[in-house]
Amino acid sequence: MKLPDPVQYAIPAFVALILLEMWLTKRRGVGRYDWRDAGTSLTMGLGSTVAGALTAGAVLALSLWVWEHRLLDVPWAWWAFALCFVLDDLAYYAFHRTAHRVRWFWASHVIHHSSQHYNLTTALRQTWTGFFSLSFLFSLPLFLIGFPPAMVFFCSALNLIYQFWIHTEQIGRMPRWFEAVMNTPSHHRVHHAVNPRYLDRNFAGVFIVWDKLFGTFEAERDDDRPRYGIVKALPSFNPLWAAFHEWVAIAKDAASARSPRELWGRLFGPPGWQPGEGAETSDVIRARWEAATTGKEG
């Protein structure tokens, strides 16, 4: 069965919504845009689709190969689509959490977080090195269960499209029931923030339920407004540097590692890890912040 690529159909809507958001930003004075930042984000988005197209064949071949060894025959039925969508979102949660906790995957995902802005162009700031970092591994279990690759790719495309609209400061909070179940602008602002309280929280794609289930949920607070970006912001708007900077850093650190243990930590430890004192992982930053704030209040 051949399914259309929903992302292609969504692009005109993306452009229209970006223009609308810019106008609202101007009019209401809420949110921020900067042409240098937006230019980088849009270029990253374009580069990401090119990189994706170059590696799509290999990913498809691997998916089909795994699917041939499937455990069940999942039929083309509406309920199978619904189930596939939910399980694909769970796989996304697993991928995304790993992408923040393991430097190898972070090196590719960091691109999406490298802007200090949070607007709809940030949504398009996507990785160029997803294939190289092996992020497709996370959807292989779905093929092994027996979901046809075309169905899974269709669901992940819908998932990606859903995540576009939540990258905005123009929407405060959605209705209570919606905030409870779905990923929203408010929840995802937390995810993009470097405030110690918000670090490594809200990994959800579509359903925020996963974060609540697995203990990684944090609600946005009005008294701690999110500051967006990464702990050590990029000093350049150059898209090439944005795409490869963490890989360059990994290569340097790996080359100067003095023990197998250090090499392992530099490659697969949490981002910011280093041997001995001086690690700047999100756990360390959060613990330092907690110590400081409880000290102040107590």
Next chain:
Amino acid sequence: MMLALSILAVLLLTGAVWAMGFRGRPALDEAAARDEAEGRLAGFRAGEVALADSGRGAVLRGLDGSFALLLPFGDSWLSRRLPPETPLDWRDGSLNVRLAEPMLAEAHLPLAQPPLWLREARP
């Protein structure tokens, strides 16, 4: 063909952001510099503040003796924390700091009149 169209769309949209006036280069005052440094650098508590000329950046000394550097970057700021022993070299109206990062080897902040604490902090 698709690629050429997409490149054109990226250029047009970026141009639209520029044309709508989102090309600011804001200035810092003391309160904004404190807020930015403490908000961006977890655990940093600002003490003294030295604003760069026209507010285009700042260097702050923390209560623990470490420094925070705020450099202009687009319409926002790039923040770096520096250990207390970092040499802050002021010469010819500019504060120069070696950061030794691949894309940021050195930072220069225009600073015609450095405050006393900053002169004292020099090596």
